[in-house]
Amino acid sequence: MSKLGNLGARLHRGEISYDFVGKRKIWYGVSILITITAILGLAVRGLNMGIEFQGGAVFTTPVKMSTSVAQAEVFAKDASGHEAIVQKLGNGSLRIQIAGIDTGKSDQIKTKLAQDLKLNPEKLAADLVGPSWGEQIANKAWEGLGIFMVLVVIYLAIAFEWRMAIAALVALIHDITITTGIYALVGFEVTPGTVIGLLTILGYSLYDTVVVFDSLKEQTKDITKQTRFTYSDIANQSINGTLVRSINTTVVALLPVAGLLFIGGGFLGAGTLNDISLSLFVGLAAGAYSSIFIATPLVADLKEREPAMKALRKRVLAKRAQAAVGEDLADARGTAGDESDDNAPAVVGPRNQPVSRNRGRGRTSGKRR
Amino acid sequence: MAAPKKGRSASAQSKPGRSLALILIAIVALTAGMFASGHRTPRLGIDLAGGTSITLEAVNEPGQPNAINKTNMDTAVDIMNRRVNGLGVSEAEVQTQGDRNIIVNIPKGTNSEEARQQVGTTAKLYFRPVIQREATTGAATPTPSASPSGSASPGAGSASPSASGSAKAQDKVSGSSASPSAGATSQGRAVTDALKADASPSVSSSPKAAGSPSPAASGSADPSAAAAAKQYATLDCNDPKQRAVAGRNVKTGETTVACGKDGKVWSKFLLGPVDVSGTEIKKAQATLNTQGAGGWQVDMTFDSSGAKKFADVTAKLAQRTTPQNEFAIVLDDEVVSHPYVQTAITGGNAYISGSFTQKEAQSLANMLSYGALPLTFKEQSVTTVTAALGGEQLRAGLLAGAIGLALVVLYLVIYYRGLSLVAMASLLVSAILTYVIMSLLGPAIGFALNLPAVCGAIVAIGITADSFIVYFERIRDEIREGRTLRPAVERAWPRARRTILVSDFVSFLAAAVLFIVTVGKVQGFAFTLGLTTVLDVVVVFLFTKPLMTLLARRKFFADGHKWSGLDPKSLGAQPPLRRTRRPAGPAAGPADPKEA
Numbered sequence: 001m002s003k004l005g006n007l008g009a010r011l012h013r014g015e016i017s018y019d020f021v022g023k024r025k026i027w028y029g030v031s032i033l034i035t036i037t038a039i040l041g042l043a044v045r046g047l048n049m050g051i052e053f054q055g056g057a058v059f060t061t062p063v064k065m066s067t068s069v070a071q072a073e074v075f076a077k078d079a080s081g082h083e084a085i086v087q088k089l090g091n092g093s094l095r096i097q098i099a100g101i102d103t104g105k106s107d108q109i110k111t112k113l114a115q116d117l118k119l120n121p122e123k124l125a126a127d128l129v130g131p132s133w134g135e136q137i138a139n140k141a142w143e144g145l146g147i148f149m150v151l152v153v154i155y156l157a158i159a160f161e162w163r164m165a166i167a168a169l170v171a172l173i174h175d176i177t178i179t180t181g182i183y184a185l186v187g188f189e190v191t192p193g194t195v196i197g198l199l200t201i202l203g204y205s206l207y208d209t210v211v212v213f214d215s216l217k218e219q220t221k222d223i224t225k226q227t228r229f230t231y232s233d234i235a236n237q238s239i240n241g242t243l244v245r246s247i248n249t250t251v252v253a254l255l256p257v258a259g260l261l262f263i264g265g266g267f268l269g270a271g272t273l274n275d276i277s278l279s280l281f282v283g284l285a286a287g288a289y290s291s292i293f294i295a296t297p298l299v300a301d302l303k304e305r306e307p308a309m310k311a312l313r314k315r316v317l318a319k320r321a322q323a324a325v326g327e328d329l330a331d332a333r334g335t336a337g338d339e340s341d342d343n344a345p346a347v348v349g350p351r352n353q354p355v356s357r358n359r360g361r362g363r364t365s366g367k368r369r
Numbered sequence: 370m371a372a373p374k375k376g377r378s379a380s381a382q383s384k385p386g387r388s389l390a391l392i393l394i395a396i397v398a399l400t401a402g403m404f405a406s407g408h409r410t411p412r413l414g415i416d417l418a419g420g421t422s423i424t425l426e427a428v429n430e431p432g433q434p435n436a437i438n439k440t441n442m443d444t445a446v447d448i449m450n451r452r453v454n455g456l457g458v459s460e461a462e463v464q465t466q467g468d469r470n471i472i473v474n475i476p477k478g479t480n481s482e483e484a485r486q487q488v489g490t491t492a493k494l495y496f497r498p499v500i501q502r503e504a505t506t507g508a509a510t511p512t513p514s515a516s517p518s519g520s521a522s523p524g525a526g527s528a529s530p531s532a533s534g535s536a537k538a539q540d541k542v543s544g545s546s547a548s549p550s551a552g553a554t555s556q557g558r559a560v561t562d563a564l565k566a567d568a569s570p571s572v573s574s575s576p577k578a579a580g581s582p583s584p585a586a587s588g589s590a591d592p593s594a595a596a597a598a599k600q601y602a603t604l605d606c607n608d609p610k611q612r613a614v615a616g617r618n619v620k621t622g623e624t625t626v627a628c629g630k631d632g633k634v635w636s637k638f639l640l641g642p643v644d645v646s647g648t649e650i651k652k653a654q655a656t657l658n659t660q661g662a663g664g665w666q667v668d669m670t671f672d673s674s675g676a677k678k679f680a681d682v683t684a685k686l687a688q689r690t691t692p693q694n695e696f697a698i699v700l701d702d703e704v705v706s707h708p709y710v711q712t713a714i715t716g717g718n719a720y721i722s723g724s725f726t727q728k729e730a731q732s733l734a735n736m737l738s739y740g741a742l743p744l745t746f747k748e749q750s751v752t753t754v755t756a757a758l759g760g761e762q763l764r765a766g767l768l769a770g771a772i773g774l775a776l777v778v779l780y781l782v783i784y785y786r787g788l789s790l791v792a793m794a795s796l797l798v799s800a801i802l803t804y805v806i807m808s809l810l811g812p813a814i815g816f817a818l819n820l821p822a823v824c825g826a827i828v829a830i831g832i833t834a835d836s837f838i839v840y841f842e843r844i845r846d847e848i849r850e851g852r853t854l855r856p857a858v859e860r861a862w863p864r865a866r867r868t869i870l871v872s873d874f875v876s877f878l879a880a881a882v883l884f885i886v887t888v889g890k891v892q893g894f895a896f897t898l899g900l901t902t903v904l905d906v907v908v909v910f911l912f913t914k915p916l917m918t919l920l921a922r923r924k925f926f927a928d929g930h931k932w933s934g935l936d937p938k939s940l941g942a943q944p945p946l947r948r949t950r951r952p953a954g955p956a957a958g959p960a961d962p963k964e965a
Contacts, residue, residue: 055464058466069755085758087419087422089422089752095422095754127470129464130464132463132464132474133890136888137888140888141887144883144887145883148883151878152879155874155875192821195890196821196890196894197821199879199891199898200898203876203879203898203902204828207835207872207873207875214871244842245842248784248842249834249839252831252835253834253835255774255777257773257828259770260824263772272820273762273765273766273820280828
């Protein structure tokens with residue numbers, strides 16, 4: 001704790017910092033690589049859509065079945081290789097729904113299933129079912145997503161600035177692409193749960209990015225009035241300053257999801273829980289990564305193209321060059337020149353007066369201003 | 370020194386106390402409401418709890434052999450989906466099965482009777498002029514109606530005479546040029562005395578065209594008129610068999626007969642050709658009319674062609690006398706209401722008011738909004754179904770979520786020590802509020818929770834924790850700047866608040882847009898997201914912050930005890946610190962954090 005607290009303190013004061021912005025080319029490269037993999041996965045393997053999206057076959061058994069729902073699930077999976085939805089109806093018959101089966105395959109599965117269930121295939125009613133999550137729902141979901149993205153860009157452009165809005169959008173698309181790509185690669189079935197997981201990420205990814213941007217906006221308020229830091233330097237300080245928060249929030253959000261994915265999934269094998277938690281897990285991790293490594297460096301990149309920021313960079317570099325010259329002189333005199341870089345208030349030495357007499361003097365302690 | 374300090378803290382003290390009291394009262398009230406309502410758990414969707422499955426079969430209509438095709442079936446699925454999922458939170462599922470069946474699955478706890486009516490009704494709606502009508506209980510003695518006096522709205526409604534003096538509130542149709550919402554109804558329609566039975570015939574305040582009315586059917590070149598008139602003469606609407614066939618399969622351009630219920634009494638109607646059809650209604654919604662007689666009504670907005678036709682028809686009808694100044698609203702061959710018209714209604718807005726209950730009005734509005742089914746369906750079977758996923762998925766999900774939460778708590782304790790108490794209390798408050806509100810929303814709006822939503826709620830807890838972490842880190846930053854706890858807590862708040870609000874606004878925007886635009890399960894998800902986001906803000910503002918303010922006064926925290934999570938030393942605060950007396954030494958310096 002003490003160590004962690006210290007780390008936080010030193011990050012806060014900028015004593016230690018990692019150069020996130022300076023190494024942005026690496027992060028961009030990593031992201032582009034993952035994104036290409038994801039897109040390839042989507043293109044080659046495609047998404048394995050569940051019965052809710054593409055329909056499938058439904059088999060209805062006669063009444064008075066002794067087979068349990070769990071057994072029937074196993075049989076259906078054996079027969080078809082797909083996850084099946086099995087429900088017991090009021091009259092005791094079973095309704096078995098299997099995704100993605102065309103008529104040709106349906107007969108084969110029906111025969112196999114009837115054999116497993118110890119039924120005469122004649123008695124097993126087979127029919128094709130349409131999607132319950134029809135095209136209209138999907139289209140409306142896309143439409144909603146589009147409208148949301150437009151609005152959020154407008155909102156962020158007003159609340160922050162357009163460069164941040166663009167960067168946030170890029171980070172968001174990055175997260176969604178990676179998550180769907182991993183889905184394609186793993187080959188899990190896409191259920192409504194998956195889609196809902198994806199939409200949850202949408203909000204969370206932006207949430208994370210907005211927190212970092214908020215601190216960035218605050219710290220760059222009077223940036224042109226100083227000549228010590230370039231915009232990239234301050235962006236880097238922002239990331240480092242909010243790093244502890246970013247790590248904590250990601251851990252706290254990921255722990256329950258990891259529980260769902262590894263414990264819940266481990267208990268039951270594949271299932272809806274896994275579908276949802278996988279998309280959440282990958283998406284949350286991607287969201288945390290993109291808020292630090294993609295969104296903020298991208299803002300810095302865009303900002304540095306502004307004439308005002310270019311001029312600032314010139315001034316800063318000129319001053320640093322001057323300082324370097326001055327430092328050489330100072331070193332000759334034997335004082336530490338880099339101390340001047342430290343923004344910390346002057347060190348107040350120990351005092352030997354009683355504490356009570358010392359109150360409210362020197363620095364403000366918040367009681368007397 | 371001490372006195373002003375006391376004063377200041379006293380004034381600040383009332384505030385956190387008030388907020389905390391407010392949220393605690395809210396929790397107690399909601400929880401009490403939950404136990405009182407008898408719905409102690411949130412309703413679960415089909416995937417977790419099963420429900421009822423209705424199978425509907427499309428019926429061939431005479432003369433339309435090719436009506437049952439994929440396009441029409443898909444349209445029917447869409448319309449039914451919207452009807453049963455009016456708010457999008459009830460988790461009902463609709464899908465086709467084979468070429469001519471549609472399966473509708475409704476989660477447990479939904480009123481399946483109501484749902485069956487909702488999905489099975491074709492909802493073909495027509496406006497037809499009334500030529501003749503007659504109550505089946507002997508002579509029709511029209512109840513008089515006073516028409517509204519001094520009404521501000523053009524085409525103010527008047528009550529239609531209802532037969533047999535039943536105590537039914539009478540239907541009125543009114544137009545308004547304003548939007549068809551509460552605004553339109555608040556235009557000072559006078560309370561009529563229409564409900565009082567009175568033997569004198571209706572007197573209307575607007576001058577009517579003199580001259581006796583001629584039945585619309587006479588002199589018209591409509592061959593169906595004579596046949597319909599013959600049918601009308603023999604029709605007995607008290608006989609359910611006759612009711613069932615009255616007016617079936619009549620073309621829109623023909624005169625027809627129909628039955629309709631006035632209160633408890635069936636009336637028979639002779640109706641002219643269709644003037645306006647339900648497909649020309651752009652939007653309909655149920656509103657509560659607080660003006661006049663009050664009660665529920667259905668506001669309708671016509672599209673441009675419908676609006677024009679409606680204006681023409683009402684202008685024509687306004688010239689006639691009872692009953693030919695009435696038009697019948699015919700839903701699936703049954704007259705649901707037959708308001709009379711006083712002046713032309715222009716502007717494309719109208720409302721139907723009558724003796725609607727809230728449910729009736731909403732269901733009618735729902736059907737009018739989503740249009741008529743392209744096919745007629747008959748119910749094939751209704752059966753219960755078990756959970757699609759089985760209970761073990763929910764159990765495993767909850768267990769895994771609990772383990773995950775335990776890990777979160779452990780992490781918070783290690784990192785934030787004493788502060789984690791605040792976080793845990795806040796999480797607990799969030800969890801209780803979420804649970805209680807979801808339980809109450811089940812009966813209120815048919816909200817049902819499916820497995821994705823349960824997972825979403827677990828993730829939402831992480832997002833809620835995010836808000837405190839933003840705030841805690843801000844406080845610790847302030848302490849690192851060398852402030853003592855109390856000012857640090859107060860100074861950190863405005864900045865943390867802004868971050869929390871901006872981020873939560875983004876989440877809420879996502880929820881709102883998705884809720885408005887989408888349908889079905891996505892809409893249900895958007896609702897859950899919006900709810901948890903709002904609760905997040907409520908909890909942080911009314912609970913976490915006031916609690917922090919109170920705790921900042923406790924010695925344990927204010928003095929930065931080692932276990933409080935606010936120890937300035939371990940946070941590496943910049944000196945000077947009130948309490949610490951450092952040994953004088955060259956090593957003592959802020960640049961050397963090792964000593965902390």
